[in-house]
Amino acid sequence: MISVETFRGSDATMSSLPVLEFDRVGLEYLVDGKSQCIIEDISLTIAKGEFVSFVGPSGCGKTSILKMISGLAPAPIGTVNYHGVPITKPIPNVGVAFQSPVLMPWRNVLQNVMLPLEIVQPYKKDFKTRKPEFEEMANELLTTVGLQGFQKQFPWQLSGGMRQRVSLCRALIHQPELLLLDEPFGALDPFTREEMWVMLQSLWKRVNCTCVLITHDLREAVFLSDTIYVMAPRPSSIIYKLKVNLPRPTTIEMMLSDEFYHLVADLRRHIRRY
Amino acid sequence: MTKFATKFDRFINSKSAGFVLPFIVTVLIFILWEVLTYALKIPAYNLPAPSAILTAMSLKGPALMENALQTLMTTLIGFGLSVVTGVILGFTIGYSKIAYMILYPILVGFNTIPKVALVPLFALWFGIGAVPSILTAFLLAFFPIAVNVSLGLDTVEPEMRDVLRSLGGSQMEFFKKIGIPHSMPYLFASLKVAVSFAFIGSVISETVASNKGIGYLVVSASSSFDIPLAFAGLLVLSVMGVILYAVFAALEKVVIYWAR
Numbered sequence: 001m002i003s004v005e006t007f008r009g010s011d012a013t014m015s016s017l018p019v020l021e022f023d024r025v026g027l028e029y030l031v032d033g034k035s036q037c038i039i040e041d042i043s044l045t046i047a048k049g050e051f052v053s054f055v056g057p058s059g060c061g062k063t064s065i066l067k068m069i070s071g072l073a074p075a076p077i078g079t080v081n082y083h084g085v086p087i088t089k090p091i092p093n094v095g096v097a098f099q100s101p102v103l104m105p106w107r108n109v110l111q112n113v114m115l116p117l118e119i120v121q122p123y124k125k126d127f128k129t130r131k132p133e134f135e136e137m138a139n140e141l142l143t144t145v146g147l148q149g150f151q152k153q154f155p156w157q158l159s160g161g162m163r164q165r166v167s168l169c170r171a172l173i174h175q176p177e178l179l180l181l182d183e184p185f186g187a188l189d190p191f192t193r194e195e196m197w198v199m200l201q202s203l204w205k206r207v208n209c210t211c212v213l214i215t216h217d218l219r220e221a222v223f224l225s226d227t228i229y230v231m232a233p234r235p236s237s238i239i240y241k242l243k244v245n246l247p248r249p250t251t252i253e254m255m256l257s258d259e260f261y262h263l264v265a266d267l268r269r270h271i272r273r274y
Numbered sequence: 275m276t277k278f279a280t281k282f283d284r285f286i287n288s289k290s291a292g293f294v295l296p297f298i299v300t301v302l303i304f305i306l307w308e309v310l311t312y313a314l315k316i317p318a319y320n321l322p323a324p325s326a327i328l329t330a331m332s333l334k335g336p337a338l339m340e341n342a343l344q345t346l347m348t349t350l351i352g353f354g355l356s357v358v359t360g361v362i363l364g365f366t367i368g369y370s371k372i373a374y375m376i377l378y379p380i381l382v383g384f385n386t387i388p389k390v391a392l393v394p395l396f397a398l399w400f401g402i403g404a405v406p407s408i409l410t411a412f413l414l415a416f417f418p419i420a421v422n423v424s425l426g427l428d429t430v431e432p433e434m435r436d437v438l439r440s441l442g443g444s445q446m447e448f449f450k451k452i453g454i455p456h457s458m459p460y461l462f463a464s465l466k467v468a469v470s471f472a473f474i475g476s477v478i479s480e481t482v483a484s485n486k487g488i489g490y491l492v493v494s495a496s497s498s499f500d501i502p503l504a505f506a507g508l509l510v511l512s513v514m515g516v517i518l519y520a521v522f523a524a525l526e527k528v529v530i531y532w533a534r
Contacts, residue, residue: 070440096440102433106455106532118451119441154532174441 018045019083019178019210020069026077027064039064040235041078046210046227048177053213053221055267056231062214066180069212070094082178091178092120095171095209099183101163103155109166110151113138116174123174134173141169144206145199161192168200172207179204179211185220194252197223201249218271222263223250230270240270322502327509330502337491342510344487345476348404349518352411353472360416360468361461364423368453369445374424385417390478397483407479407487414475415468422464426457459533462526469518477511488514 027039039061046052054062067073068080071090079086095116103112117123117134127134142148145165155163164184171179184200185193197220204211204224215221221228222244230240244263246254254260285291304324310316311323318326331338363381366373389410396406430452438448480489488507495504 070436072436072439090439090442092442094440096437098433098436100431100433102431102437104434104452104455106458115437115451116441119438119443119447156532170437180440 019048019050020046020212021081021084022078023081024078025065025068025075025080027061027068027075028077037235040237042236042238043078044229044238044241046212048210049208050227051204051211051213051225053215053225053228054231055215055218055221055228056236056271057233058216060231060233060236062231063182066096066182066212066214069178070096070180093174093177094180095174095176095178096180097164097167097171097182097184099186101155101160101167103163103166103170105155108152108154109142109147109158110135110138112155112166113141113169113173115170120174137173138169141173141203142166144203145169161188161196164188164196165199168203172203172209175207176209179207179209181211181213181215183214183216186216193217193220194255197250198252200224205249218264218267219255219260221267222246222260223255228267230267232272239272240267242267319499319501322505326502327505330500331506331509334503334506338488338506338510341486341488341491341507342514344404345407345473345480345489345511346514348407348480348487349411349469349473349476352408352476353415353469355408355412356415356419356468356472357465359412360419360464361423363416363420364457364461365427365449365453367420367424368427368457369449381417381420389413389475390482393479393482396479402483402485404484404486406483407476410475410479411472412475415472418464418471419461419468422460423457426460427453429460430456459526459530462522462530466519466522466526469522470515473515473518 022042022044025039025042026037028035028037030036042065054065056062064073068075068087069082069091071087071094074080074088081087082091104115107115114134117137118127123130123134139148139151142151145168147162147165147169150158150162155166158166164187168184171181181200185196188196201224211224213221213224225244228242228244229238230242231237232239242263246259246263308324311321316323322330363377367377368374392413393406393410396409400406400409434452434456435448438452443451476487477489480487481493484490488511492504492507492511495501495507
């Protein structure tokens, strides 16, 4: 039996059409009447199926980048193109997860996970008729993250890590093309975080989406990503791009290897705090 | 000694303690009241003893009942109207920034007018009886409801809103799926308070502009020096007030299972 390992960063395994394209994107705020440049001239492309991370110190506009991609706050300077079309309002087929899980406390786990199916077409119009099928989809996701049996529980009955797992299932149930994560594991302890990386990786593989992750954790970035962009503090720009050449899927054991540490150190050397 | 302490601790932490303790204390207060009235020889036209009050209650039972029902009816009608208005107003203020800027200051200004001052005006416009009572009950009760509902909408976490927006959800969907459920605890918290206000409003109106209802009964009994009857009326008032509050507190527990 020959096992085929797909190497990250290998363009042969990924479609050459960029899903997302940043073209001289910038962001300015008015502070005390003076315009402050937050983000300065970002240009990059993200390919389909790629896992991309943005790392950098706090306040350098990483969350703003996610907001530009999702369309919640489109780029005021320059354009972000989604399949070649500039993003001016919320784009369809996106899943988001934030640092706080923001689950609806009046819904149980299953209902929380199924929320996108009530809103996004084509699931929305068939919701009543296909409900058992949708419940099955939710159950499968919950099993992947180890929460089978918790469908009827309410968010207040779950730990922080469990809520975040539910939040991730919710972000993926409608099979989005794009998964946007804003420091989703920031509030968790380091060991839970490592479990989450493994779980996110299998979720990502299962749904086969393009993923953009914002994180402070360099190990998290190296574990999960194909490409890592290091951002400078304000005015932010991309100061370093790292293509991760580790075999897939990444395992916890691989984190203890020299290769892994070299990559993390490489990133660390390029991080500037001010 | 230890055995007693444990038993007492167990009782304090039990569910029934919440009912039994206040009940016992209330009974003790009444007993003390009775004893003091006789010991200090307080005349019945100043402070009647509980026994005198109970006698008055049994004598004038049907009258008390009839008036109590009148007050209850005007309270509940006024309250019902205030819930409908308060919810609609609250959602309008929470939904539209323009509505907020226009309506909120007017509401606050209006609310600071003591409704007691308006009752004679209502009597002039609508005649004495049920209408001023219902109106006063309504006016006192709708403001806390409106404020709470709009607060409920206002306090939705931006990230929850973003989750819905990123999925392409409409404003209507936001209200149905997030805004309304999120406002429910705020609404039900205000209902307990609003029903008490409606009750107060109704009684106030009855003291001035009615010939029916417990408020009227208390005033009428006082002016004919039947103080035990007046106190009986007050007792009925307080029992009604407690029951109304308790009903909505219980309703709140059932509906907002998730907020506790």
